[in-house]
Amino acid sequence: MxxxxxxxxxxxxxxxxxxxxxxxxxxxxxxxxxxxxxxxxxxxxxxxxxxxxxxxxxxxxxxxxxxxxxxxxxxxxxxxxxxxxxxxxxxxxxxxxxxxxxxxxxxxxxxxxxxxxxxxxxxxxxxxxxxxxxxxxxxxxxxxxxxxxxxxxxxxxxxxxxxxxxEEAYTPPAHAFKQVPSSPPGLTRPAAVPSAPDLRRAAEVINAGSRVAILVGQGARAAAAEVQQVAEATGAGVAKALLGKDVLSDDLPYVTGVIGLLGTRPSYELMRDCDTLLIVGSNFPYSQFLPEFGKARAVQIDLDGSMIGMRYPTEVNLVGDAAATLRALLPLLTGTPAKAWREKIEAGVAGWWRTMEQQSMVNADPVNPMRVVWELSERIPHDAIVTADSGSAANWYARLLRVRGEIRGSLSGTLASMGPAVPYAIGAKFAHPDRPAVAITGDGAMQMNGMAELLTIARYAHRWADPRCVVCVLHNNDLNQVTWELRAMGGAPKFEESQQLPDVSYADIARAMGLDAITVRSPDELGPAWDRALGAGRPTVIDVYCDPEVPPIPPHVTLEQASSRLRAVLKGDPGGLHLVVQGAKTKLREVLPGQDR
Structure with missing residues (x-):
């Protein structure tokens, strides 16, 4: 034929x-x-x-x-x-x-x-x-x-x-007029480096700073070692855009975590107090979380010139490969690292992780969703791949998952679509069949399409050298992120007809599809559930019944957001009293660390 x-x-x-x-x-x-x-x-x-x-x-x-x-x-x-x-x-x-x-x-x-x-x-x-x-x-x-x-x-x-x-017979293009041949598959990308004068201008800006901050995005992933060297040379703290969460280890004491609405207080304070900002491989869109315009001098490095200088009035824009550009920039950084600035950053980071643990351990009804990710972080394999869905699951992934070792993680960052956590994990398993994958998803996304893709996991798990693919469902019967947005941004109470989800046992569904499954209804069951799932040697679903009223509080709550939430309660929000109590208990962990839960 x-x-x-x-x-x-x-x-x-x-x-x-x-x-x-x-x-x-x-x-x-x-x-x-x-x-x-x-x-x-x-x-x-x-x-x-x-x-x-x-x-x-x-x-x-x-x-x-x-x-x-x-x-x-x-x-x-x-x-x-x-x-x-x-x-x-x-x-x-x-x-x-x-x-x-x-x-x-x-x-x-x-x-x-x-x-x-x-x-x-x-x-x-x-x-x-x-x-x-x-x-x-x-x-x-x-x-x-x-x-x-x-x-x-x-x-x-x-x-x-x-x-x-x-279905036609294939005939290759000829050496003829209006026929277009092609070369063998392959592509080599040059490691582009900006000109020497531009590098010197950038170095002058950074050297003049006494409180340097670095913001990295996914474009810095291949430049992690160089970012660390720049941070050491300048005494900078490093914040991470959401898609760059896995660029640097959270065990580095000057890494402040994710920035933005889903971010950390140390990242917020880093941007608020810095006098110099270096942006590497990031197009972070929320300018209100960057330094106040005019307060900090800024340099940006990006491979794509069309995406540079968009979010902040940068003085020097370096178009080039992040790793190669930083390597060329490093010898020009002659300033003295600011010891007091770095010590302040490190103290804030250490305090934040203590606060996150305390907030995760706050009692909730029945399980605090923060604790779900905290307990995962305590025992996650250092070669795991983590995917998260949009919604409140993204909040807990962004703030509480402690990246270390070779851990990789991602989610639908810019589109923020519901539903990618489980299919992302499947794609990850085909990319790295010898590494465990963990998908953190809400029950809304699970009902939208995650449940069906459990069949795909069951079908192909035998092809993966390491069959561990853990799907953790935050089961609260609520489209939780939208509920909180209604409260915090619109001052509107929860509208149950749009927000409530039909209740179903995701563990029972998983078992019916041939997967292992664990139901968690108590916080004390979380640690053993993660231990079992990560040690099972087969795909597993963890169905965690969570409290929908644990608030995804931003690192800096504005007066308008607080007022909107209060208006929602006063207008008769069905979970009004409980959400006030949970919000107060959670927020108090920041101002009264170590107090009784």
Whole structure:
């Protein structure tokens, strides 16, 4: 049989080093699905329960592997379902390639079944590179450009292949007019370094500071050693944007933790009191958590010149690779480290971790959700990969998970979509099948799509050298983050018709799907539950019944937020008295450390 376009697509994916494609079948990609069969499932076809989950799995794989994630879907509804995961990739700057089917060319424009204008649909989300392949000769160039663009621009790209094209015999492009060949797969990215004059200007700004702060994002992940050297040379404290939470270990005494609404008080104070700010690989959007405009001099380093100088009036913008730029900058840093500044930072960090432990141990009804993550931090393997969902789960992940060793972690940072924690963990397991993964999710996200993906975990766990994949559900029967936003931002009481969730046992569902499962209804059961799950040698769901009224209090509560919460109580919030009591008990741990619980 002559090699088809579908066969060639898989061959080119193999040449790019692709080992799995996260996908869901449909007749719009039948020509490629049958090619998987002829290829002996190489690359592996990883079947999710929904195309959106395929896209999230590809994003999770890309985030934790550093390689391109590949997802695939059929035409029409399948293609539409990919969009949310692809937007997650776009907003978090993650390389993903989507391969999408389309109706046959002869039917296009004829209002045919499942015909959607895919080029219009994907124009925004995959705008860096979007192509429809209408003749076999367009391959391999289309696939190669999709990969190279995804890698170089850290963005999702899409290749649309009509179903009849997939089944045609593949013929390579010729050395002919209006035919476009391609080179073998591969891409080498230069370690770009700014000019010497720009580096000297940056050093002058940093050397002049006596209270230096560093903010790192995910773009600093490959520059962790260099960031530490700069911090030591300047006496700086280091705060982390949410997507950069795993860049530096929280065991370093000058690392203040995450910044922003989900952040820590030491990070808030670091930004409030510094006179010099160095931003490395971050596009942190909330400028109110950065130094007051005009109060601090600032330098920024980023690989993407279009994303630099956007959030703060920086004096010097260095466009270049973070690690290479910091290495070139280090010899120019001649200032004396500010001992008193560093000591103040370290004291604040040490005090904050004590406060977090005390707040986690505050009694709640039935379990304090803060303690869930605190107990995990006490025993998590140092090579674990942690994923978190949007919602209140993100608060506890951001503030309480103590990153150390080789721990990696991520969530839907910029899109803040519900539902990626479980598919991210699945993608992580295919990126690192020899490492344990932990997904921290709320019951809202679990009901939205996490429960179905437990089937995917059960199906593929035998392929992972370390089958530990732990899904921890914060079970409070409430869409908790939105409830708190209604209270704190709108002064509105909880509207139970929109916020309450139907009660279900996630442990029972997990057991029915063939997974291990643990139900936790008491705080004393948390530690043993984590010990059992992390030692089980198989996928496990921990179903923790949590108190919905433990407040995700920001590091600096404004008068407006406090007033809004009070108005919500006065308007008859159904959990009013309990939320006031829990909020007071939690906040008191900051001002009365060590007091009785």
């Amino acid at each position: 002559a090699e088809t376009v579908g066969d060639y697509v898989l061959q080119r994916l193999r040449e790019w080093g692709v080992q799995q494609v996260f996908a869901y079948p449909g007749d719009g990609i039948n020509g490629i699905v049958t090619a998987f069969g002829r290829a002996g499932d190489d690359p592996h076809f990883i079947q999710a329960r929904h195309e959106e989950m395929s896209a999230f799995q590809a994003v999770g794989y890309a985030k934790f592997s550093g390689r391109v994630g590949v997802c695939m879907a059929t035409s029409g509804p399948g293609a539409i379902h990919l969009l949310n995961g692809l937007y997650d990739a776009k907003l978090d700057h993650v390389p993903v390639v989507a391969i999408v089917g389309q109706t046959e060319r002869s039917a296009m424009g004829g209002a045919y079944q499942q015909e959607v204008d895919l080029q219009a649909l994907f124009k925004d989300v995959a705008g860096d590179y979007l192509v429809e392949v209408n003749v076999p000769e367009q391959l391999p160039n289309a696939i190669d450009r999709a990969f190279r663009t995804a890698m170089s621009r850290r963005a999702p790209t899409a290749v649309i292949i009509p179903s009849d094209v997939q």
